[in-house]
Amino acid sequence: MTATAVQMSRPGPDPTGDWAVETHGLTKRFGVNVAVNGVELLVPRGCAFGYLGPNGAGKTTLIRTLLGLTRADAGTMALLGIPVPSERSRALARVGAIVDEPRFHAHLTGRQNLRVLAAAREPAAEGRIAPALQRVGLTERADHRVKAYSMGMRQRLGVAACLLGDPELLILDEPMNGLDPAGMHEMREMILTLVGEGRTVMLSSHLLDEVERTCDAVAIVDRGNIIRQGPIQELIQGAKQMVQVGCSDPPTAARLIDEAHVALEVAVGELGLTVTLPGGTPKDVLADLNRRLVEGGIAVYSLQELRTTLEEWFLGVTSRLGEPA
Amino acid sequence: MSDLAIDVAEPALPEDQPARDLPARDRRGSWAPTWGLVASRMLELRKRRGLMVAVAILTFGIPVIFLGIRLLLHTIAPSSYGPAGSPVVFQGLSDVMRQFGFIAAATLGATAGTSDLSDGVFRHLVVTGRSRLALYLARIPAGLAVVLPCIAVGFTVVCLSTSFLGTANSNTMSFNGVTVPKHLDASQLKTWIDELSPSKMEQLIGGPPAASTDGSGPAGKQQATQLPTLTPAMIKLAADQQMGALYDGYLQAEKATVNPPMNEMVKIGLWIELEVVVAFTVGLGFGSLVGQRTVATIMMIVLEIIVTPLAIGVRIPHLINAQRLVVGVAMQQLSPAAMAGFGRGGGGPGGEGGLPPMPHWALIAVIVGWIVVWSGLGAWRMVRRDA
Numbered sequence: 205m206t207a208t209a210v211q212m213s214r215p216g217p218d219p220t221g222d223w224a225v226e227t228h229g230l231t232k233r234f235g236v237n238v239a240v241n242g243v244e245l246l247v248p249r250g251c252a253f254g255y256l257g258p259n260g261a262g263k264t265t266l267i268r269t270l271l272g273l274t275r276a277d278a279g280t281m282a283l284l285g286i287p288v289p290s291e292r293s294r295a296l297a298r299v300g301a302i303v304d305e306p307r308f309h310a311h312l313t314g315r316q317n318l319r320v321l322a323a324a325r326e327p328a329a330e331g332r333i334a335p336a337l338q339r340v341g342l343t344e345r346a347d348h349r350v351k352a353y354s355m356g357m358r359q360r361l362g363v364a365a366c367l368l369g370d371p372e373l374l375i376l377d378e379p380m381n382g383l384d385p386a387g388m389h390e391m392r393e394m395i396l397t398l399v400g401e402g403r404t405v406m407l408s409s410h411l412l413d414e415v416e417r418t419c420d421a422v423a424i425v426d427r428g429n430i431i432r433q434g435p436i437q438e439l440i441q442g443a444k445q446m447v448q449v450g451c452s453d454p455p456t457a458a459r460l461i462d463e464a465h466v467a468l469e470v471a472v473g474e475l476g477l478t479v480t481l482p483g484g485t486p487k488d489v490l491a492d493l494n495r496r497l498v499e500g501g502i503a504v505y506s507l508q509e510l511r512t513t514l515e516e517w518f519l520g521v522t523s524r525l526g527e528p529a
Numbered sequence: 530m531s532d533l534a535i536d537v538a539e540p541a542l543p544e545d546q547p548a549r550d551l552p553a554r555d556r557r558g559s560w561a562p563t564w565g566l567v568a569s570r571m572l573e574l575r576k577r578r579g580l581m582v583a584v585a586i587l588t589f590g591i592p593v594i595f596l597g598i599r600l601l602l603h604t605i606a607p608s609s610y611g612p613a614g615s616p617v618v619f620q621g622l623s624d625v626m627r628q629f630g631f632i633a634a635a636t637l638g639a640t641a642g643t644s645d646l647s648d649g650v651f652r653h654l655v656v657t658g659r660s661r662l663a664l665y666l667a668r669i670p671a672g673l674a675v676v677l678p679c680i681a682v683g684f685t686v687v688c689l690s691t692s693f694l695g696t697a698n699s700n701t702m703s704f705n706g707v708t709v710p711k712h713l714d715a716s717q718l719k720t721w722i723d724e725l726s727p728s729k730m731e732q733l734i735g736g737p738p739a740a741s742t743d744g745s746g747p748a749g750k751q752q753a754t755q756l757p758t759l760t761p762a763m764i765k766l767a768a769d770q771q772m773g774a775l776y777d778g779y780l781q782a783e784k785a786t787v788n789p790p791m792n793e794m795v796k797i798g799l800w801i802e803l804e805v806v807v808a809f810t811v812g813l814g815f816g817s818l819v820g821q822r823t824v825a826t827i828m829m830i831v832l833e834i835i836v837t838p839l840a841i842g843v844r845i846p847h848l849i850n851a852q853r854l855v856v857g858v859a860m861q862q863l864s865p866a867a868m869a870g871f872g873r874g875g876g877g878p879g880g881e882g883g884l885p886p887m888p889h890w891a892l893i894a895v896i897v898g899w900i901v902v903w904s905g906l907g908a909w910r911m912v913r914r915d916a
Contacts, residue, residue, distance in 0.1 A: 271656045273916040293558035296658030303656070307649025311576055320650070323569035324659040325557065330565070365653060 223285065224249045224373045224404035225270065230279035232262075232269050239265040241428035242279065247406050247421075249284075249372075252399045254415035254436075255408040256518065257425035263408040264304060266425070267377050271301055284372055297326065300366025301375040305382070306358050310351035314342055314361050317350060322368050329368045336364040340394070355382035363394065374398060376407040380414050392418050412518055424518060444468065445485050449477040450506035451497060460500045461493055476506075557659045562667035566659070570671035573644065580640055584676060587633035589683030592622045596690045614687075614695030616788055620868060622687045626680065627801045628833065631808040634676045635829035638812025641668045642907055643822040652916040665817065665908045672809050680805050684798045691788055702786045704779055707733045711783055715776045722768055722775070727761040734768050734775065789867040796865040804860055807899060808833075811856070814903030818910045833857065844884060853887055859895035862887055 225247035232240040239262045247253045257263050268274045270281060272292045281288055286295035308317040315333060322329035337346045340360040345353070353361065359379060366374050379395070380388045395405050395418055409415050415422055416436060423433035432439055451457045454477050458470045461479060466489050469480040481489065490507065497504050556563075575581060600613035645651040645664075654664055701708050707729055713721060722730060759767075768775070789797070808829065816825035837857025845852060852858060862884075887895075 268652075268916075271652075273652050273655055275915075293658040293660065296656055297557065299656065299658075301656045303652050304649075306653075308653075309573055309576075309644070309648045309650055311578070312573065316572060316576065317650075320569040320573055321653055321657065323563070323565040324654050324657040324664065327565070369657070 222248055223282070224253075225281075225283060225375075225406055226285075227266075227270070227281040228279055230266070230269065230281055231277045232265055232274065233277050238428050240269060240276075243425075243428070243430050245423055245430060245433065247404065247423075249404050250399065250402055251404060251420040252395055252418050253404070253406045254419035254422040255406060255425060256410070256412065256415050256422050257408075258410055261410075261425045262428040263410075263425060264377055265428075267301070267303055267375055267408060271296065271299070271303065271375065273303065298369060298372040299375065300369050300371035300373070301377075302359075302362040302366060302379060303375075303377045305355075305378075306362025306365070308350045308358065308361060311349060313347045313349055314353070314357075314364075315346040317361065318365060318368060321365050325369050328370075332368050332370065333364075336367040339367065340364045356384065356387045359383060359387070359391070363391075371403065373404045373406065376405065378409055379407055380409060380411055388414065444483055445481040446510035447479040447481060447490060447493075448475065448506070448508045448510055449479060449493075449497070449504065450508075451476055452503035452505075453501075456500065457497050457502045460496050460502065464493060464496055466493070478510075557657065557663075560660050560662040560666065562663045562670075566663065566667040567671050567674075570641070570667045571674055574637065574641060574672060574675050577640065577644075580637065581675075584633045584637055584679055587629040588626065588676065588679035589686060591625060591629060592683050592687050595622065596686065596694070600690075600694060612695045614691035614693070614788075616691070616695075616785055618695075619687060619691040619789065619794075623684070623797050623801065623868060626683055626687070627804050630676075630680050630683075630801055630805045631833050632830055633679070634672075634805040634808035635812035635833070636826050637672050637676050638809040638814075639816035639822045639825035639829065641672045641809075642813040642816025642818075642825065643820055646820050646914075647822065651914075655916040661912045662908055665911045668813055669810060669904070672813065673806060676805055676809060677802055680802055681798070684801060688794050688798070691794075695788060702782060704782045705733050705735055709733075709779065709782075711786075713779070715772070718776055718779055719772055722772075723765075727764050730768055731759065731764045734764070734771055784867070793865060793867045797867060800860075800863065800865055800868070803863075803896070807856055807860065807896060810900045811903045814905070814907030817907030818903075820910075820914075837861075841884065849884060852884055853891070854895060856895060856899040858884060859887065859892045863892050863896070 223246050225245060227243050227245040230240055230243040230245070231238065241262075243266060245255075245266075255263050255266070265274070269276045270283065270288070272289050275289075283295040283299055288295045308314075309320065312320070315337065318333045318336065319330070322333055334343075337343045340363050342357065342360055342364060345357065350358065350361070359382060363376075363379075366376070376395075379391055383391060392414065395407065399405055399420075407415070407418070419436065421433070421435045422439065424431045449457065449461075454472045457477055458472050461467055461470050461477065466485070467479045467481055471478045471480075479493070490509070494504055494507055596613050596618075599610065599618070602610040603612050645654060655661065700712075701710050703709070707725075709718075710721065722733065725733065812825060812829050815828060816822055819825055832855075837855055840852040840855040840858050841861050
């Protein structure tokens with residue numbers, strides 16, 4: 205996966221290709237509202253991929269469309285290289301998914317719910333119930349009714365249900381919802397382990413921090429449109445660079461830096477200067493700025509590159525900056 | 530999730546599937562439900578305790594309790610209370626089972642048609658890739674496998690109690706106070722009456738014919754007391770004139786005192802089971818169509834206890850053919866002869882004041898039509914529905 209993925213020409217679905225999920229011009233409307241607007245999404249195989257966006261951005265609608273839970277109005281899509289919805293059954297045979305919150309028959313036990321779901325899959329799925337329960341740590345509570353389960357236990361049962369099909373691709377919609385910090389940590393560990401086994405995990409979330417910790421690549425979605433997609437590090441590298449400069453005479457230092465014509469913005473603050481440089485500025489430029497300040501008689505105490513977080517970058521590229529969450 | 534971090538380090542799940550193709554035995558795209566799918570739907574229904582208790586009460590609970598009480602009372606005071614089983618009890622309980630069986634099956638069908646939606650499991654099932662049509666069709670055998678045995682158990686209890694806990698079948702019966710042999714046809718009855726003494730004959734016909742002599746059955750005893758004593762010739766004449774009505778009365782009396790034969794019991798049992806099949810499939814289809822169990826259940830009960838009796842009992846000019854399209858009308862006209870006089874206007878086809886009889890092909894067409902159309906609508910909605 206590269207940052208150039210969105211600039212690719214539109215290839216047809218390819219079972220041998222590198223994409224676990226591939227959509228072209230995917231559109232879903234609800235009346236006049238366009239929930240998914242011509243989405244071009246490419247999710248590489250064997251990675252954790254975050255589908256990131258604020259509430260109401262169309263994340264769940266895209267997942268529902270991919271899984272055939274609702275019909276697309278336009279566009280093409282493929283899962284694991286198999287076109288859907290034309291070959292939906294074949295594609296979904298190796299896909300596990302949680303959509304919205306995981307809900308089950310409350311009057312059945314966890315094990316019985318998995319039996320119901322396994323019966324809808326291939327015969328071998330029945331044999332995977334016990335390993336799946338063990339894997340998510342529900343073996344001891346498997347014979348309790350689901351109505352007595354906590355939200356976290358239901359999330360885990362949802363993951364167990366996903367594993368019944370021994371999936372190559374897992375699509376998890378807001379998997380961290382309702383989990384306490386320990387539960388989120390364990391879910392993150394499990395996702396990383398699944399990816400380590402060669403599976404692809406696509407998760408939607410509005411939790412930037414969790415996506416940054418869990419995923420290798422992201423797509424940023426806002427109002428039904430994908431704004432950017434690519435590896436997180438590459439995307440962040442494309443953002444503006446911030447450098448904090450601690451010095452003896454900030455106003456003079458600001459003037460000297462400004463005269464170098466390399467900075468986009470220089471701000472004088474209590475802690476010194478905050479210099480904004482274009483994304484991808486070479487380290488040599490920082491060394492040159494330091495030399496100018498010293499030669500100008502400024503005592504430089506510190507020169508620290510500020511790491512741009514995914515959240516700062518996200519707020520910078522989406523239109524939701526300043527809007528209430 | 531305390532032990533999750535440990536568990537995730539365990540080996541991967543069995544890798545027994547080829548990478549990108551469906552396994553050879555996997556036919557999840559097929560519309561035909563697998564046995565496993567049917568069994569899982571049955572499990573989902575069976576584990577609904579409240580529903581199962583209601584179905585059990587409505588199907589075999591009521592006859593068992595009713596017969597148990599009658600048996601107890603008869604055991605305690607046989608002179609005051611008759612035996613638990615009797616032809617009249619059999620007919621009454623059969624009709625109760627038919628009506629309550631309909632309601633139980635309709636409720637079960639509506640639940641089967643909506644439970645996945647209301648519990649939020651439908652989307653989990655859809656993302657397995659299994660054909661939605663197969664998911665729908667699996668519910669039909671699953672639900673019928675629950676409700677049909679319940680009805681069978683209840684009806685078997687009724688049949689056994691009628692056969693073994695009732696009055697033993699004798700060769701004679703009391704008809705208008707006269708002991709009469711059973712199983713006579715019209716000519717045999719006439720011959721037998723001709724051989725009676727004048728007083729017995731007068732008692733049998735209930736007195737002389739009315740002054741108007743319209744030939745409409747035996748006159749009442751009150752009428753007889755108002756007339757002078759009759760000669761044997763006049764009594765014989767009156768008996769001859771009323772022979773048709775006498776034979777009808779004889780048959781009714783025989784039916785009320787003779788247990789239905791085994792083949793008639795089987796017919797009634799199959800008829801009740803057919804009613805249950807109709808109720809379940811229509812409830813399932815309607816539930817799947819509207820997506821709400823309560824609405825579907827209420828509408829089915831309204832159909833059974835309001836619409837159907839009205840359609841059977843009231844002849845609406847210009848709408849007779851529409852009335853005939855009500856499935857309950859067809860079911861009533863299909864009822865076995867032993868159920869005559871019971872239930873929704875009773876009496877098989879063409880009951881008095883009701884609709885004229887329909888040909889058998891029309892009865893079958895209406896019943897099959899209801900099953901097919903509602904199943905089709907339910908399946909269509911399930912296939913098209915956003916999950």
